[in-house]
Amino acid sequence: MKLLDWKSQYSVGVESVDFEHRQMIDLINELYTELSERRDPDSIEQFLGDIHSAISMHFALEERIMQEAGYEEFSAHKEDHEDLLDQIRNMMDVFADDTEAGFPELGKRLSDWFGAHFSTFDARLHGKLGAH
Ligand SMILES: [Fe+2]
Ligand SMILES: [Fe+2]
Structure with missing residues (x-):
């Protein structure tokens, strides 16, 4: 099961950048698949920590x-x-209280944020300065 699907509004208009952003989304989905197989509080904490560090690195x-x-x-x-990193840290608190309810919420937040950020801030950045 995937947490995120690639959407056309994620595109920054530079093919090599979209490719790297797809890789980041693939990684989030891979981590989510791993988590789905072992759904325990420790792995949820680990999952969010891994997502946080993958996104921070990017x-x-x-x-x-x-x-x-x-x-x-x-x-x-x-x-x-x-702002996104803060939202992920806040999600960690939500998951601490309710591990089931948090997932659709996390998927939606990430998807909304990527849709808005990639097509504005990143499109301008990469349009001007090129690939990563
Ligand atoms: Fe990027
Ligand atoms: Fe960015």
Whole structure:
């Protein structure tokens, strides 16, 4: 079972970037599949921690590119990254209380965020500075 499907609104308009973003979504789905096989509180905590670090690593890459280029939208872009990382940390608290209810919620939050962020902040960044 997948947590996220690739959607056309995720596209930033640069093929190689979309490819890397698909890989990130594939990784989230892989982690989710692993989790579905062993649904216990420890693995849920591990799953969210792994998602958090995979996404953080990707964001760090983008932030380095922006910083090195003196990109003018760096602060606002980084702020939007921080917002998603905060949401994931908040989800950890939700899961601590109710492990069942959290999954559709997490999938929807990630999907909404990727749809909005990729097509705006990332499309502008990669349109201007190229691939990751
Ligand atoms: Fe990216
Ligand atoms: Fe970004």
